[in-house]
Amino acid sequence: MSPARRPRLEVLVTDREQAVARLHQLAGARPALRSAFQPAWQHIASGADPADLEAWASGILDLANVNAGPGCLVAAWQISVTLQPRLGLVALGDVVRAAAELCRRAGSRAAQAGLNACPTVAARLHGAGEMLQWWRSLHHLAQTAPESVALVASNVAAILEPAGLGGWQSFLSAGLKLGGTDRARRLAFFGLEDEAARRMLARLGETVDFQHVERGLKLFLTALWANPPALRIAPHGMPGSGGVGPGGWPRRTSLAGRIVLMPEVYRGVSPETARLLFRAAAAHASAHVALGAGRFPVGQLKPLQLALVGLIEDARIEALAMARFPGLRRLWAPFHTAAATGAATAPGLLARLARALFDPTYVDTDAFVVKGRALFAEHAGRLDDPAMSRRVGNLLGNDLGQQRLQFNARTYVVEPAYRDDGLGLWDFTDPPAERADQIEVVVDAMRPQPQAGEAPPRGEPERDPLAGGRAREAASDGRGVVVATYPEWDRAGNVERPAWTTLRDVPPPLGDAARIDALLAARPDLRQRIARLVRGARLGLPARLRRQIDGPDLDLDALLEAAIAMRRGEPPDERIHRDTVRLARDLSVSILLDCSQSTGERVAGYGAGPPVTVLDVQRQAVALLAEATAPTGDPLALRAFASCGRDDVRLFRLKEFSEPWGAPAKARRAGLQPGLSTRLGAALRHAGAELAAARTHRRLILVLTDGEASDIDVADPLDLVEDTRRVSRQLKARGIDVFGVTLDPCGTGAGAAMFGAGNCMKVTRLDDLPARLAELYFRLARR
Amino acid sequence: MNLSPFRIAAEPYYRPVGNEVSIFEAAYRDRLPVMLKGPTGCGKTRFVEHMAWKLGRPLITVAAHEDMTAADLAGRYLLSQDGTVWHDGPLTLAVRGGAICYLDEIVEARQDTTVVIHPLTDGRRMLPLEKRNELLAAHPDFQLVISYNPGYQSAVKDLKESTKQRFIAIDFTYPEPEIEAEIVMREAGTEAGLAETLVDIAGRSRNLRGAGLNEGASTRMLIHAARLVGAGVGLEQAARASIVLPITDDAEMREALTAAIAACV
Numbered sequence A: 001m002s003p004a005r006r007p008r009l010e011v012l013v014t015d016r017e018q019a020v021a022r023l024h025q026l027a028g029a030r031p032a033l034r035s036a037f038q039p040a041w042q043h044i045a046s047g048a049d050p051a052d053l054e055a056w057a058s059g060i061l062d063l064a065n066v067n068a069g070p071g072c073l074v075a076a077w078q079i080s081v082t083l084q085p086r087l088g089l090v091a092l093g094d095v096v097r098a099a100a101e102l103c104r105r106a107g108s109r110a111a112q113a114g115l116n117a118c119p120t121v122a123a124r125l126h127g128a129g130e131m132l133q134w135w136r137s138l139h140h141l142a143q144t145a146p147e148s149v150a151l152v153a154s155n156v157a158a159i160l161e162p163a164g165l166g167g168w169q170s171f172l173s174a175g176l177k178l179g180g181t182d183r184a185r186r187l188a189f190f191g192l193e194d195e196a197a198r199r200m201l202a203r204l205g206e207t208v209d210f211q212h213v214e215r216g217l218k219l220f221l222t223a224l225w226a227n228p229p230a231l232r233i234a235p236h237g238m239p240g241s242g243g244v245g246p247g248g249w250p251r252r253t254s255l256a257g258r259i260v261l262m263p264e265v266y267r268g269v270s271p272e273t274a275r276l277l278f279r280a281a282a283a284h285a286s287a288h289v290a291l292g293a294g295r296f297p298v299g300q301l302k303p304l305q306l307a308l309v310g311l312i313e314d315a316r317i318e319a320l321a322m323a324r325f326p327g328l329r330r331l332w333a334p335f336h337t338a339a340a341t342g343a344a345t346a347p348g349l350l351a352r353l354a355r356a357l358f359d360p361t362y363v364d365t366d367a368f369v370v371k372g373r374a375l376f377a378e379h380a381g382r383l384d385d386p387a388m389s390r391r392v393g394n395l396l397g398n399d400l401g402q403q404r405l406q407f408n409a410r411t412y413v414v415e416p417a418y419r420d421d422g423l424g425l426w427d428f429t430d431p432p433a434e435r436a437d438q439i440e441v442v443v444d445a446m447r448p449q450p451q452a453g454e455a456p457p458r459g460e461p462e463r464d465p466l467a468g469g470r471a472r473e474a475a476s477d478g479r480g481v482v483v484a485t486y487p488e489w490d491r492a493g494n495v496e497r498p499a500w501t502t503l504r505d506v507p508p509p510l511g512d513a514a515r516i517d518a519l520l521a522a523r524p525d526l527r528q529r530i531a532r533l534v535r536g537a538r539l540g541l542p543a544r545l546r547r548q549i550d551g552p553d554l555d556l557d558a559l560l561e562a563a564i565a566m567r568r569g570e571p572p573d574e575r576i577h578r579d580t581v582r583l584a585r586d587l588s589v590s591i592l593l594d595c596s597q598s599t600g601e602r603v604a605g606y607g608a609g610p611p612v613t614v615l616d617v618q619r620q621a622v623a624l625l626a627e628a629t630a631p632t633g634d635p636l637a638l639r640a641f642a643s644c645g646r647d648d649v650r651l652f653r654l655k656e657f658s659e660p661w662g663a664p665a666k667a668r669r670a671g672l673q674p675g676l677s678t679r680l681g682a683a684l685r686h687a688g689a690e691l692a693a694a695r696t697h698r699r700l701i702l703v704l705t706d707g708e709a710s711d712i713d714v715a716d717p718l719d720l721v722e723d724t725r726r727v728s729r730q731l732k733a734r735g736i737d738v739f740g741v742t743l744d745p746c747g748t749g750a751g752a753a754m755f756g757a758g759n760c761m762k763v764t765r766l767d768d769l770p771a772r773l774a775e776l777y778f779r780l781a782r783r
Numbered sequence B: 001m002n003l004s005p006f007r008i009a010a011e012p013y014y015r016p017v018g019n020e021v022s023i024f025e026a027a028y029r030d031r032l033p034v035m036l037k038g039p040t041g042c043g044k045t046r047f048v049e050h051m052a053w054k055l056g057r058p059l060i061t062v063a064a065h066e067d068m069t070a071a072d073l074a075g076r077y078l079l080s081q082d083g084t085v086w087h088d089g090p091l092t093l094a095v096r097g098g099a100i101c102y103l104d105e106i107v108e109a110r111q112d113t114t115v116v117i118h119p120l121t122d123g124r125r126m127l128p129l130e131k132r133n134e135l136l137a138a139h140p141d142f143q144l145v146i147s148y149n150p151g152y153q154s155a156v157k158d159l160k161e162s163t164k165q166r167f168i169a170i171d172f173t174y175p176e177p178e179i180e181a182e183i184v185m186r187e188a189g190t191e192a193g194l195a196e197t198l199v200d201i202a203g204r205s206r207n208l209r210g211a212g213l214n215e216g217a218s219t220r221m222l223i224h225a226a227r228l229v230g231a232g233v234g235l236e237q238a239a240r241a242s243i244v245l246p247i248t249d250d251a252e253m254r255e256a257l258t259a260a261i262a263a264c265v
């Protein structure tokens, strides 16, 4: 833009009402701009609200006004076209204005680099709010290191990808600190040539994910509440929801009855913060479950009201939780960072209100926040009445509604980050017909109901009064919660296909525990034989050896006898020492049961009594083994599996490692029914992954199968045999022994091929199974 | 025979939790053997001391262990200048002198050792001293008390059925929070707020019993923690030193416990 035109433009820009018209004039006046502007304008303007267009155009004029140059303007139009659906024109106007500000501080090259980076930033970060924060970080950088702004902006992908917004900000401040006044050093840092910069990026890329903290969280919650909700990873890729970040990763926890769905990772925070965030989030969600009271009917509430009622309910629950556990305040407080500054946006005010209700020392004079505080304080005596959340939330919702602040349920994310997405509070079932559409939008916008298989946690059969209609519907297809995906070996292609199988955790149907006890009682002979085995093995007990030649202690009685013998003039027995030897035990075992259709076959003439199935015999054998090994204290887990194609490998958790062999485990064991196919490799990989976490020195997987791997989508069973063989070997290499027990009356199975001849036991007479299994166990346990 | 060293001069503080005192008194009236069941550090030993004081009997305590033999309990010949002399074991001492004999953690002893108490704990009330060829009738005031922690036992290490069935049992658990706080206050000389918080902390750890911990924090641990605080250690530090570190070596468990403790204070 030529200096000669500037005065004219300045006059025009002040006339806000006419920004669109002025923009046309500006673009029309220069051929170079015109050819870029026309198509962009057509794209942007079609169907847009005139007021939004004005707001956007005035941002563009700001950019023109700081002499940013045609390159910047064209870049601004381009990102407006690409990001309009995501951010909306008003926010884009703000983005361009932020670019203008940057241009003022660091020049047009920096502004253009910033604009060019916007699509990447939008894809990595969440919404206009974070986008503008990102721009502010550049403004800040421009104050001390204007020369580096363009450079760092052009490296945005490399930094934002691993680090997220928080990491980006730490990266910038680290660069400023390290570079100091040394311009060259700063350039090297922000150009990612400096070693320190690379190291920092690598470190920021380290994440602590749910798997790292799962056990600790479970223990923590059990300590707090004795009977805490179950924690699961939230399924990835739920469509267009405010609680979902780029790439479909959930960013907030979600409540589904007595299940808490947790994000797999919290992006953009340091590993230490992530640990705290997981803990804070788990404490918050579990407090809802422990202290909350069922779901609210949605009724006629609008999204903003839903959000506000949720916010009040959060404050109420946290107040109750902190009355019970005062220290929780210190866990949650660091995440309340909302500040009483900046423009009043709906999400901003919600975050500030959340802080105001949490933090009595926080000062905020905004009328809405003040009113929210006052209303909450009025109800302080009725904190145990959930109806107060609804009342106060509604009142505040009306208030905020009258301020005409925009609230976009699709992009709204609950703050602070440890809180849940709020949807678990609502009962979306049975909407009145005329409201169905709107509610559909709300549900859709915020979060779809939890996916399949949100079954009640173990020990809490079906009766989940909070389960919503959709959840129940989804669960009834029985596909369960996706817990992992695993690769599978492709024999023909000689490659490993990544993420080929999907493993789902399906709650086992409950049967009658008494049935297992009856099975045990039916075979007193076997029971005794196995009990003898246990006693004979004397597992884990120190054995005391008296009258030894050598040893750390004296055997007092032997010593006395020797002394008496010497006085009598007889040769004394020199074995006067005592010693103990401890047969060390350090073993975890996972038993993997094939419960595919073929295990439903009947076995004639097994023991006395009516005919039974292969599964029944397995049941009995495993029950006997679990009973017999209980005294050894060896951690023993029971898993069953069956599959229906590669995306539906089902895993039934019948007993956990630390769980006693009691009625709940027995009921799960009893309820298992034969069905579907045998995709052994996937189940084995999962059992291996679980065992890998065991702390014991020895880890053993015992597979009980009929030795015939198959699945509906596998043409050649040899593929699965080969896959299983490879997994067994891989596990072996990782220190996990796999041993196959094949129930193979006809001797046709591929047990040896899958597990290796030395690691496989073929049982042809089913009658033998219980005793053989126990013998095997103790043999393996000792070696 | 002088049992005066085994007499308890001053009243040992014991806060009754249920009807254990009257049950014990009734059992003692007929000299029925008593088994105290319960987790570690919940007051079993203190209770016996208190009862021995109350009943005016000397108390002889034996801590059972893996290597304990029948001779360790009953007695043996020792060498002397001119031959051998018989030396009564602690059990024999109590049987002769009419004391209460407390066999702590009886299951730690091997089953072939524990059978020596069988003739003492049925209608015979006799202690056979095989080596001496003597059949010793128990003093009329003698009573046998054993402790037994059901939590740790396994089928491989348990009392014989024939041993168990000779005893009256009194079940000890951790007392109600208010009572436990009272005990902590009294034993450690601390104020109520601290004691209540410590009892709450103990509750957190007891929730993890069987879920990674063999046993939750005992009353004894709480008293230790309270004493550390009394000596100027910060509460969370004291809880760490007297509860978290002793109770588990599992790093995740320690972290979780520490977080739960932090939630209580």
Ligand SMILES: Nc1ncnc2c1ncn2[C@@H]1O[C@H](COP(=O)(O)OP(=O)(O)OP(=O)(O)O)[C@@H](O)[C@H]1O
Pocket (backbone or CB within 6 Å): B013, B014, B015, B016, B017, B038, B039, B040, B041, B042, B043, B044, B045, B046, B047, B104, B147, B149, B183, B187, B219, B220, B223
């Ligand atoms: N009811 C109670 N009254 C008074 N003090 C108690 C009571 N319960 C526990 N204590 C306190 O707890 C401490 C530990 O109790 P004690 O030594 O009797 O435990 P225990 O049950 O014998 O444990 P262990 O099985 O480990 O021997 C006692 O020193 C005492 O201070």
Ligand SMILES: [Mg+2]
Pocket (backbone or CB within 6 Å): B041, B044, B045, B046, B104
């Ligand atoms: Mg004791």
